[in-house]
Structure formats: structure tokens, C-alpha cells
Amino acid sequence: MACFFLPSGIDEGGSNQSPFAPPPSKAQQACVSCRKQKRKCDKILPTCGLCARMARPCDYTILDTIPQQQPAQASSEELATLQARLCELENRLNNASQSQQPPPPRQPSPPTMHINPEILPPLPPKPPSSLWSPSAVPSRFPTSLFLDLDAFNWSTTPIPTPNMPIPSEVLDILSRGTTVQDTATEYFHGTHAWFPFISRKRMELGLSLWEAGPELAFLFLGMKLVSTPVNNGVEPAGNPLYTAAKRFWASLEQAGSVSLQFVQGMVLVTVYEMGHGIYPAAWISVGVLGRWVEVLGLPGFRRGGVALGSVTTWTESEERRRLWWAIYILDRCICLGNKRCFCLPEPDESFVLPVDDKAFDEGNPTLSPTNPLPTTPFTIQALSPFTRLVQSALLLSRTLTHVRTVIQSNISNRPVPFSLPLLTSLATDLVNFTQVIQSEFSPEPPSPGTTTTPSSTSTFLPTTITSVSPCYTISLLPSLSVALSTLILLFNTYCTPENQHLGPSPLPGPEAPPLQSPSHISFAQQSMQGLRETSLKIRELSLELLDLLVLPSQEKKLSPLCLDSLYASMATLHWLWKEGGDADVREALEDVRRCISRTSMRWRVSREYLEILKRQDVSFAMAFRAESGKSCLTRVDGS
Incomplete structure (x- = not known):
């Protein structure tokens, strides 16, 4: 029962009756x-008690126009309708203003990728342009998958689809005309040529579009990100497409999104970061991808059925396998310069290795049988460019593991026993692999099942780089470049003078450590020769690459994985020129530069x-000036 503490005869309004x-x-x-003021009124005429006590005018004249109840809050559907109408009016105004200006000349574009517009998901209405803030949609992801996996398996708890909106800035990017159609066309004529891990056939048939949502929008945003060159004067880390993708990435993780399209989009964002030197973001992104591999249960379709559901087609199974290999390639290649540990x-x-690229693109399993993983990454059977890239990453992994062991032994002052057969086998596999790829540089891709034999050589030095052609070579360049970078990494580990001693000090004298074995010193001398020859071969490759980049269609297919070999060659030639001053080396250095x-x-x-x-x-x-200054002081002092 309510209790009012008021004087007797005075009601809550203050009237004394x-x-x-x-x-x-x-x-x-x-x-x-x-x-x-939302106060209780005694409704006394002509002046209520509260207004009389407050000495203010009391007005009853417009009571008929004042609603008796608070207006109901608008629903989300009504707000979306109003926002859609507002966006439609804004678009009409923009189109009217743009129609008064002459349209710019249209650039020729590659053949359009045929995606049935009827299967494209309708984009939700675009809200008004504003600063985007992260979605407050709570995550409904079952935590038992991480806290108690056995309990998750016993309960057969389904993983719900996150119910979150697409950010306004992403809708503003993807909802302009035929942006989605053009993005797919540019991507499959560019990045897909050297990194085919997204099923083009499933995209054309719309199988991946039926369950459209924010994850698919994120995938298209990643495809547009890697396909669009960064304008001059714009920092890659400040690119609006990149910042929108990173915010969308964080929002999807916050909402508990788990899907194949989400991780595929993350791979494309990571490629952008590696290609434009956005560190340490690229390094962290690769580590995050390594964790997502475990969440999705890749590459096996049985383990992946927990988070991704069961596999229904051969193409879908191959797409999952290629996603794992794509992350494996990035995980190995990003360690080339720093020689740190892997995530996968x-x-x-x-x-098993990826199947033929043509069979994957056409969704035809009869064109290429499954390739089992060989005991060694080198094989003379003609394979597709993506499979060759996987093999080069396997060779890189072997080499980096050995080099990392040598580096750790030098730090701990515990030399690793030298194994000449191991190093010779590794170097020979690398050289034979580069020769096989060079033999596959042809205007048309080799048919599956044919074989090519590397040229016999008594040493493990690469042969001459054959003349390349723009049709098929641009897709093979990443695997060749990674293999050549791996060769330089191996040779550079053993060619330095300090590696000829058992201890850390290379200085001669009675305190110098004893020399290595004769086989070790012989391999070091061959490594020095191999380092020089490999760098000069990369110079020939760079000249061929310059001819390819004249065509804009080939520039779009250029892989960032090709750049480390160019830098490794440039750094080696720079060192050799500083050591000997050879004019030929200087000319080669300028070509690579x-x-x-x-x-x-x-x-x-x-x-x-x-x-x-x-x-x-x-x-x-x-350093040269400092040494020259010391020499001058020595001559002046006469000492």
C-alpha cells in the first residue's frame, strides 16, 4: 500500500480543500x-493545484491534440523501411547530380564472369551513411567446443548462424551497381590465376550463395581488396577497403561466425597485408588462420563436419583441402625473411596434394585423379600451378626447419653434426624442382598425366632460365620464385666464413676455433658459387617478368610471393658488388632493382x-667513411 507523507487536507497536487x-x-x-513534466494533476478547473502552488499558468485548451499515451516505439522493420526510402532518395539525388556531368571514358575490362543474378542474395537496405561502430550482437557460439570437446560431441550441439547486420560501410561498397559481379570477374581473372583456393564453379552455380549472409559479404570484400590496386598517395594500411575489412573481420569474430567463406575472406585479407608489407598485422593474421584451421577441422572432411557440416560434393571437399594448403603456403612463405617457427x-x-586446377574450376573430378602426398616434394609428373606452389612450400618448410636448427645451434654454441648427404639431397631436390618448372613454361598448360624430366647435372646449380610466355607462366612464377628463394636461403647459410669454424669466432689466430671437416668446407665453397649463380638466374627471370608486366592483364596476376626471390637476389648481388666491384654484377643488380x-x-x-x-x-x-677517417688519422700521427 502506498504511503504519502503529505499534510492533512492537502493532496499531492498541493491544493488546500x-x-x-x-x-x-x-x-x-x-x-x-x-x-x-509527468506529474500527477488534480484536474481542478480553472487552475490545478500544482500549477496554483507553482504560480504558473494552467492550460487545458489543447488537450484534444495531446495523445493520452506515449507513442509506440518503431519496430526494426519500420526503421529499415524508412532507411531504405532515405537511401533511395539519396541515390536519386546523386544520380541526378552525376547525370549533369559527362561520363568518363570506359576502360576495357576482361570477360565478365557469368553469375546468374537470380541466385545473388538481395542486399539488405543500406542504412544512412555514418561512422560504423562494431555490432553489439552477442555471440551464440557453443563454448563447450573449446571448454569440453567431449561434452560438445555428446550433446550434438549445433553451431548457430550469427544474426548480425552487415556494416553500413560494407554495404556502401558492395551495393553500388554491379560491384559484386565486377569484383568476381576481376578476382577470377587475377588472383585466382596463381592462388585458386575458391571454387569458381560453385560461385557460378550459386551453391555458395544460397546461404548468403555477412560471411559472404566479407568474402566479396576480401576479393575486391586484393583485386583493387592501391592508389598512389594512399598508404595500404589506410586504404578504406582494408580498414573496412579489418573492422568487419573483428565484428564477425565477436558474433561467433564460423564458416568457410569467412576464413576464405581472412586469407585474402592476409594476402593483401603480406603483399603491401603491413606488419606485424600480416604475421598475426597468419597465426590467426592457423588457429582457425583447428576450429574448422581442415583439411579432412570428417573432422570439418563438426563446424562446417558434412561434405555434399567432390568440389566442396577439394575446396576445403585447398583452403588448408593456401594457409600452409602463407604460413611457410611469411617465415622466409625472419626464419621463425611455423603455425601449422x-x-x-x-x-593429398590438390587436384588439377582445371578440374577444380570446372567441378569435374574425372579430369584429374587425387594426388597422394609424395615422400619428397619433388615429382616429374606434370602438375598444375597451385600444386607446384604447394610443392615449393614443402621444400621451403624442409629447408627452413634445417636452417632454424643451425641458427639455434650457433646461438647455444652447440654445433649440429654436419650431414653432407642431407644437404646435397635437399639442394638437388630444389634444383631439379626449378628445372621441372622451367620446362613447363609453355603457352598452354601441360595435360595431366604427362611427365617432364629434369636435365642431368653434376652439380646442384640451376640451369638457364628458359624464355617465358605470358599465358601460363605467370601462374607458375610463384612456385619457381619460392624455390629460388629457398636455394638462396640454403646457400647463404653455409657460404659465410664463420660457418667454416666449429665455434662462433671466425678470426684467425691461436684462439680461433678449429676448422670444420673438409666436406663441410667443400660444401661451403659450392654454396658460394651456387649463391652467385642463383642470383644471376633470378636476374634473367626479372627481365622476363618486366616484359610480362607490360600487359595490364598480367600485372593483375602477379603474386606477392614472387618478390622475396627478387629481393634475395638483389641483396646478394649488392653484397657481391661491394666485395669485388664487378661491373657485370653491378649491371645485374640494377636490372633486378x-x-x-x-x-x-x-x-x-x-x-x-x-x-x-x-x-x-x-x-x-x-662505415667506409669511418674506416677512411681512421686511416687518415693513422697517417697523420705516423703510427
């Missing part, structure tokens, strides 16, 4: 002032490579 006085006349509704484990005998400068128009990480070499030049010049 005698209990024996006749009841005053009252209005049917409260006055305007009481309604606005080494594949075992249960893993010119090629890297040209590739910076597509991938900005090339500018970072050039900046590193420039800093080396400055450091060398400062």
Missing part, C-alpha cells in the same frame, strides 16, 4: 504542464625491399 466543501469541477484530462604442422601421409621498382605499382612491399637496400647503402657508406 476543506473536506466539507462541495467537490470542485474537474477537467477530463490533465493540464499541459503536468503532462509535460607438417602434413603426414594422410594428406628495376624489376622490383616496377612491381611496386602492384604490391607496395617492393618499396619496403628497396628501402632496406637503401639503408644498407647508407650504412656501408658511413
Whole structure:
């Protein structure tokens, strides 16, 4: 029961009425002032008690126009309808203003990828343009998958689809005309040529579009990100497409999204970060992808059925397998320069290589049988470019594991026993692999099942780079470049003078450590020769690449994985020129430098490579001046 602490004879409104006085006349509704302040009104005419006590005018004249109840809140559907109408009006105004200006000349575009517009999901209405804030949609992901996997399996708890809206900035990017159609066309004529891990056939048939949602929008945003060159004057890390993709990525993770399209989009964002030198973001992104592999249960379709559902087609199974290999390639290639640990484990005998790229694109399993993972990554059977890239990553993994062991032994002062058969086998596999890829440089891709034999050589030095052709070679360049980078990495580990001693000090004298075995020193000398020859072969490759990049259609297919070999060759030639001053080496250095400068128009990480070499030049010049100053002081002092 409510208790009011008011003086006797005074009601809550403040009016002082005698209990024996006749009841005053009252209005049917409260006055305007009481309604606005949400106070209780005694409705006494002509002035209510509260207004009389507050000495303010009391108005009952517009009561008929004042609603008796608070207006109901608009529903989400009504807000969406209003927003859609507002966006439609804005688009009409923009189109009217643009129609008054002459349209710019249209550039020729590649053949359009045929996606049936009827299967494209309708985009939700675009909200008004504003600063995007992360979605507050709570995650409904079952935590038992991580806290107690056995309980998750026993309960057969389904993984719900996150019910979150697509950010307004993403809708603003993807809802402009035929942006989705054009993005798919540009992507499958560009990045897909060297990194085919997204099923083109399933995209054309709309099988991946039936369950459209924010994950599919994120995938299209990633495809547009890697397909659109960064304009001059814009930092890659500040690219609006990139910032929108990173915010969308975080929002999907917050909402508990788990899907194949989401992780595929993450791979494309990581390729953008690696290609434009956005570190440490690229390094962290690769680590995140390694964790997502475990969540999705890749590459096996049985383990992947927990999070992704059961596999229904052969193409879908191959797409999952290729997603794992794509992450494996990025995980190995990003460790080339820093030689740090990997995120993904080494594949075992249960893993199989990707099938032929043409069979995957057409969704035809009869064109290529499943390729079991060989005991060694080298094989003379003609394979597709993506399979060759996987093999080069396997060779890189073997080499990096050995080099990392040597580095750790030098740090801990515990030399690793030298194994000449192991190093010779590794170097020979690398050289034979490069020869096989060079033999596959042809205008048309080799038919599956044919074989090519590497040329016999008594040493493990690469042969001459054959002349390349733009039709099929641009897709094979990443695998060849990774293999050549791996060769330089191996040779550089053993060619330095300090590696000829058992201890860390290379200085001669009675305190110098004893020399290595004769086989070790012999391999070091061959590594020095192999380092020089490999760098000069990359110079020939850079000249061929310059001819390819003249065509804009080939520039779109340039892989950022090709750039490390160019930098490794440039750094080696720079060192050799500083050591001996050879004019031929200087000319080769300038050719490679010119090629890297040209590739910076597509991938900005090339500018970072050039900046590193420039800093080396400055450091060398400062050291040279310091040594010259010491010599002058010595001559002046006469000592």
C-alpha cells in the first residue's frame, strides 16, 4: 500500500480543500504542464493545484491534440523501411547530380564472369551513411567446443548462424551497381590465376550463395581488396577497403561466425597485408588462420563436419583441402625473411596434394585423379600451378626447419653434426624442382598425366632460365620464385666464413676455433658459387617478368610471393658488388632493382625491399667513411 507523507487536507497536487466543501469541477484530462513534466494533476478547473502552488499558468485548451499515451516505439522493420526510402532518395539525388556531368571514358575490362543474378542474395537496405561502430550482437557460439570437446560431441550441439547486420560501410561498397559481379570477374581473372583456393564453379552455380549472409559479404570484400590496386598517395594500411575489412573481420569474430567463406575472406585479407608489407598485422593474421584451421577441422572432411557440416560434393571437399594448403603456403612463405617457427604442422601421409586446377574450376573430378602426398616434394609428373606452389612450400618448410636448427645451434654454441648427404639431397631436390618448372613454361598448360624430366647435372646449380610466355607462366612464377628463394636461403647459410669454424669466432689466430671437416668446407665453397649463380638466374627471370608486366592483364596476376626471390637476389648481388666491384654484377643488380621498382605499382612491399637496400647503402657508406677517417688519422700521427 502506498504511503504519502503529505499534510492533512492537502493532496499531492498541493491544493488546500476543506473536506466539507462541495467537490470542485474537474477537467477530463490533465493540464499541459503536468503532462509535460509527468506529474500527477488534480484536474481542478480553472487552475490545478500544482500549477496554483507553482504560480504558473494552467492550460487545458489543447488537450484534444495531446495523445493520452506515449507513442509506440518503431519496430526494426519500420526503421529499415524508412532507411531504405532515405537511401533511395539519396541515390536519386546523386544520380541526378552525376547525370549533369559527362561520363568518363570506359576502360576495357576482361570477360565478365557469368553469375546468374537470380541466385545473388538481395542486399539488405543500406542504412544512412555514418561512422560504423562494431555490432553489439552477442555471440551464440557453443563454448563447450573449446571448454569440453567431449561434452560438445555428446550433446550434438549445433553451431548457430550469427544474426548480425552487415556494416553500413560494407554495404556502401558492395551495393553500388554491379560491384559484386565486377569484383568476381576481376578476382577470377587475377588472383585466382596463381592462388585458386575458391571454387569458381560453385560461385557460378550459386551453391555458395544460397546461404548468403555477412560471411559472404566479407568474402566479396576480401576479393575486391586484393583485386583493387592501391592508389598512389594512399598508404595500404589506410586504404578504406582494408580498414573496412579489418573492422568487419573483428565484428564477425565477436558474433561467433564460423564458416568457410569467412576464413576464405581472412586469407585474402592476409594476402593483401603480406603483399603491401603491413606488419606485424600480416604475421598475426597468419597465426590467426592457423588457429582457425583447428576450429574448422581442415583439411579432412570428417573432422570439418563438426563446424562446417558434412561434405555434399567432390568440389566442396577439394575446396576445403585447398583452403588448408593456401594457409600452409602463407604460413611457410611469411617465415622466409625472419626464419621463425611455423603455425601449422607438417602434413603426414594422410594428406593429398590438390587436384588439377582445371578440374577444380570446372567441378569435374574425372579430369584429374587425387594426388597422394609424395615422400619428397619433388615429382616429374606434370602438375598444375597451385600444386607446384604447394610443392615449393614443402621444400621451403624442409629447408627452413634445417636452417632454424643451425641458427639455434650457433646461438647455444652447440654445433649440429654436419650431414653432407642431407644437404646435397635437399639442394638437388630444389634444383631439379626449378628445372621441372622451367620446362613447363609453355603457352598452354601441360595435360595431366604427362611427365617432364629434369636435365642431368653434376652439380646442384640451376640451369638457364628458359624464355617465358605470358599465358601460363605467370601462374607458375610463384612456385619457381619460392624455390629460388629457398636455394638462396640454403646457400647463404653455409657460404659465410664463420660457418667454416666449429665455434662462433671466425678470426684467425691461436684462439680461433678449429676448422670444420673438409666436406663441410667443400660444401661451403659450392654454396658460394651456387649463391652467385642463383642470383644471376633470378636476374634473367626479372627481365622476363618486366616484359610480362607490360600487359595490364598480367600485372593483375602477379603474386606477392614472387618478390622475396627478387629481393634475395638483389641483396646478394649488392653484397657481391661491394666485395669485388664487378661491373657485370653491378649491371645485374640494377636490372633486378628495376624489376622490383616496377612491381611496386602492384604490391607496395617492393618499396619496403628497396628501402632496406637503401639503408644498407647508407650504412656501408658511413662505415667506409669511418674506416677512411681512421686511416687518415693513422697517417697523420705516423703510427
